Amino acid sequence: MSNPDESLRERLLRQHVPEPEKLANYKKETQAMLEREERRLKFYGWYITAIWIMVVIMGMMFALVAGWSGDRPIKVYFTIGVTLMMLLIGGAVQLISVFLARARLEIVKDIKGLELRIVELESLLRDRNR
C-alpha cells in the first residue's frame, strides 16, 4: 500500500532495488576509489608546497651567491633584486586572493546553512498546521 503523502519521486526510487551484492561491491569500490583520490590530492598538495619551498630556497641562495661575487656589475644585483621582489609580490597577491575567496565562500556557506535551517523550520511549521 503506498503512502498518499509520498511523492512520485520517492515512490519511483523505491521501485529500483539493485542486487544487494552488486550494491555492496559498488559501495566498497567507490569508497576505496575516493580514499585513493583523497590521498592523491593530498600528495599533490604536499608536492606543490615542496616545489614552492624549493623555489624560495633556491631564490635566496641565488641572491646570496650573487651578492658575494663582488666582481659583477651593479646591474646584475638590481635585476636579481627586482625579479625576487616581483616574485614575492606576485606570490603574496595570489595568496591574499586565495584567502579572500575562501573567506567569501565560508560566509556564503554559513548564510546557506542558516537559510536551510529556516526552510526546514518553515516546512515543519507547515506540516504542523496541516
Added chain:
Amino acid sequence: MDTQARRTHDEWIALRCRLGEPEAFAELVRELEQPLLYYAAKLLANDEAAFDVLQEVWLTAYRAIRRLEDPRTVRSWLYRITHDRAIDRIRSDRSRGRAESVQAESRPEELDNEPSFDGEGAQALHRALDRIDLKHREVLVLHFLEDLPIGEIAGVIGVPAGTVKSRIHYAKRALKEELDQHEQS
C-alpha cells in the same frame, strides 16, 4: 524535502565540498546516489553498467567540484556528468543508435493538455518507463525525479529548451499510452 529546500541543501553541501570539508563529499554521495543510480539504470537498462558509470561520475565530481562555478547547480551538474558517461558507455557498447535516434521534433501545439501521473502506481510507471523510447525516458526520469526546470534539463542532456519541452510532452503521451495498453492487456 521540497524543491526549494533541496536546492538550498544542495548549495550548502556543494559549498562545503568546495571548501574541502572531508564529510561533505560523502554526504553528497549519500544524498544523490539513489536518484543518479536510478537515472543511469534507466538510460543503460543494466544495473552493472549503471554502477560502473556512477563510479566514474563520483571520480569526475570529486576532481572537479572545487572548480564548480555555481554551487546551486550541483544536482544538474551531476546529472549532466551521468548523462555524458552513460552516453559514452552506450556508444562504446555500439547501441548508440538507440540514443541518437533523435528525429526532427516539432513543437507540440497543446502543451497545457498534458496527462498527469499522480494517480498511477509507481510500479506500473517504473515498468512503463522501460518500454518507451530512450530520449523520452530520459527527460521523464529527470522531470519525475528532480522536477528540474526545463533549462536545467536542457543543460543536462545537451539540447535546446524547446526540444526538452516537446520531448516531455510526447514522452508523457507515450507513457500514458503504454500504461493504458498495459491496463487493457
